[in-house]
Amino acid sequence: MMNDTAVAAQTVTNKNTLTPSSAHRTKPTVVLVHGAFADSSSWNSEVGHLRRHGFPVYAIDTPLRGLAFDSAYVEAQLKTLKGPVVLVGHSYAGEVISQVAAETPNVKALVYVAALIPRVGDSANSLIGQFPGSRLTPENLRTVPLPGGDTDVYIKAAKYGTVYGNGLPKSAIDVASVTQEPIAFSAFSDKATVNPPAKTPKWAVVATEDHAVPTAAQEFGARRVGAHLIRTRSGHDVPAISPEAVDRAIVAAADSVH
Numbered sequence: 001m002m003n004d005t006a007v008a009a010q011t012v013t014n015k016n017t018l019t020p021s022s023a024h025r026t027k028p029t030v031v032l033v034h035g036a037f038a039d040s041s042s043w044n045s046e047v048g049h050l051r052r053h054g055f056p057v058y059a060i061d062t063p064l065r066g067l068a069f070d071s072a073y074v075e076a077q078l079k080t081l082k083g084p085v086v087l088v089g090h091s092y093a094g095e096v097i098s099q100v101a102a103e104t105p106n107v108k109a110l111v112y113v114a115a116l117i118p119r120v121g122d123s124a125n126s127l128i129g130q131f132p133g134s135r136l137t138p139e140n141l142r143t144v145p146l147p148g149g150d151t152d153v154y155i156k157a158a159k160y161g162t163v164y165g166n167g168l169p170k171s172a173i174d175v176a177s178v179t180q181e182p183i184a185f186s187a188f189s190d191k192a193t194v195n196p197p198a199k200t201p202k203w204a205v206v207a208t209e210d211h212a213v214p215t216a217a218q219e220f221g222a223r224r225v226g227a228h229l230i231r232t233r234s235g236h237d238v239p240a241i242s243p244e245a246v247d248r249a250i251v252a253a254a255d256s257v258h
Contacts, residue, residue, distance in 0.1 A: 027054055027254055028083065028084040028109070029085050030050055030055050030056070031058050031078065031086070032047070032059040032088045032090075033074055033096055034061075034062055034090055035093045035115070036091055036092040036153075037154070037181060037182070037183065038091070043239055045239065045240065045246075046246050046247060046250070050250065060074055064181060067095055067192070068190065070096050078104050078106065083106065084107075084257045085106050086109045086111060086250060088111040088112075088113065088253075089112060089115055090113040092115075094112045094113075094117050095192060097110055098118055098192065099192060101196055101197050102196065103194070107200065108256075109200060109256050109257055111205070111250055114218060115204065115213070116213060117221030117225055118191075119196075121192065127220075128214065133216070134214050134217075135163040136212050142155070143185065150185060152183070155180060157178055160176060162211060164180075166209060166235035167209065167234055167237065168240060168241060172240070198225075201228075202225055203227055203230065204227040204229055205231075206218045206219055206229055207234040208231055208234070209233060209235050210234070210236045211236060212236040213236060228249075228252065
């Protein structure tokens with residue numbers, strides 16, 4: 001496995017370049033899957049960078065209705081694509097892409113971004129609960145009961161900056177706090193039914209100032225599945241705060257696809 005220092009150095013020194021292998025061959029399709037409280041626009045920076053460098057890119061709007069539903073939705077999207085895929089998931093979507101990769105043979109590399117990385121039987125609650133530091137706590141959340149018995153969960157607007165958006169400009173926090181997408185409460189307790197495929201190369205961008213998914217939880221999951229680590233000084237919204245780190249991980253993952 002590539003050591004952390006080497007990967008981190010690559011993140012800094014190659015910020016605006018592509019490696020030779022990714023620059024001179026057919027590139028895999030990059031599929032971006034957002035996490036809780038977000039939508040596909042959270043990947044705007046990455047989409048622009050990747051398209052400028054010739055990658056086919058799709059950013060999926062995930063329903064956020066629970067692990068089984070969301071995984072089936074993403075899997076259905078991938079079945080419409082030809083060729084190899086680099087599948088990227090932020091936050092809760094780490095659970096989704098792990099499940100999807102186990103069922104979808106054209107997923108050739110995985111990139112986790114400030115993500116939960118489960119094994120069989122793990123849930124968001126169990127992974128976050130193993131480590132201190134998460135501010136995804138009841139006093140910071142707003143819940144809306146739904147017909148049928150489930151509940152939609154939001155971050156309280158006044159708490160968004162401290163829970164999710166630390167590191168973003170205040171203007172961005174003000175907008176995101178009132179445009180966030182809810183996630184079903186049941187998604188937090190849904191358990192993984194498969195492990196991420198052992199032979200699929202994996203990268204993990206770890207946010208060192210994350211107040212939603214503790215940094216220790218991210219590193220624990222990444223090491224457990226043998227992911228290459230890239231650490232970035234960022235709050236939870238890494239795609240917006242530290243897109244260069246995400247881009248580096250994706251390009252490295254693409255280079256692993258032959």
